[in-house]
Amino acid sequence: EAGVAQSPRYKIIEKRQSVAFWCNPISGHATLYWYQQILGQGPKLLIQFQNNGVVDDSQLPKDRFSAERLKGVDSTLKIQPAKLEDSAVYLCASNSGPRGETQYFGPGTRLLVL
Amino acid sequence: AQSVTQLGSHVSVSEGALVLLRCNYSSSVPPYLFWYVQYPNQGLQLLLKYTSAATLVKGINGFEAEFKKSETSFHLTKPSAHMSDAAEYFCAVTTGGGNKLTFGTGTQLKVEL
Numbered sequence: 001e002a003g004v005a006q007s008p009r010y011k012i013i014e015k016r017q018s019v020a021f022w023c024n025p026i027s028g029h030a031t032l033y034w035y036q037q038i039l040g041q042g043p044k045l046l047i048q049f050q051n052n053g054v055v056d057d058s059q060l061p062k063d064r065f066s067a068e069r070l071k072g073v074d075s076t077l078k079i080q081p082a083k084l085e086d087s088a089v090y091l092c093a094s095n096s097g098p099r100g101e102t103q104y105f106g107p108g109t110r111l112l113v114l
Numbered sequence: 115a116q117s118v119t120q121l122g123s124h125v126s127v128s129e130g131a132l133v134l135l136r137c138n139y140s141s142s143v144p145p146y147l148f149w150y151v152q153y154p155n156q157g158l159q160l161l162l163k164y165t166s167a168a169t170l171v172k173g174i175n176g177f178e179a180e181f182k183k184s185e186t187s188f189h190l191t192k193p194s195a196h197m198s199d200a201a202e203y204f205c206a207v208t209t210g211g212g213n214k215l216t217f218g219t220g221t222q223l224k225v226e227l
Contacts, residue, residue, distance in 0.1 A: 042217030100146040105157035
């Protein structure tokens with residue numbers, strides 16, 4: 001079974017530029033999560049989708065971050081404009097949704113904002 | 115609100131020694147608890163999880179953890195460390211229907227010869 005796929009793996013941009021990350025969850029997984037992991041910290045949930053609807057985006061900086069999950073499968077996370085403090089690893093995870101079910105993580109996208 | 119505290123951001127053990135990584139949680143409802151491992155430049159991999167069944171949970175690679183409600187703890191142990199265990203370990207908690215994971219700050223495990 002293929003795991004969660006993410007691209008690109010690495011991205012370097014200048015501040016105020018825009019960037020987009022892509023995630024393809026495990027086939028059949030209805031729930032998709034985006035986490036931000038800043039160096040030295042644990043991952044923090046940015047947004048959670050159930051199919052193509054948003055379940056939780058309370059920690060998403062909506063003035064600069066946006067995310068969508070068209071057709072309830074792939075998802076993109078966008079930052080516009082980027083700030084220095086957005087340098088982090090962006091992790092995508094998926095599962096079928098029930099409480100306590102394991103979330104399966106992709107390899108992440110490492111973003112460096114200069 | 116739910117939270118997780120991992121005591122010790124860095125732990126160093128000798129190969130063959132006991133591994134003990136500490137995790138304490140705070141939750142207003144019965145929690146589900148997880149331990150994940152992260153190798154350099156990789157995503158997180160589940161080691162084990164507690165979902166209100168047996169309090170002693172066995173995971174992959176010889177790791178286990180015990181849920182102790184009275185101590186609000188879920189410490190991770192392994193009887194004998196191996197060089198391949200060197201990685202960062204995260205404890206996480208989820209409560210409620212949304213299944214949101216709240217992670218601790220992680221513990222970097224170093225295994226020395």
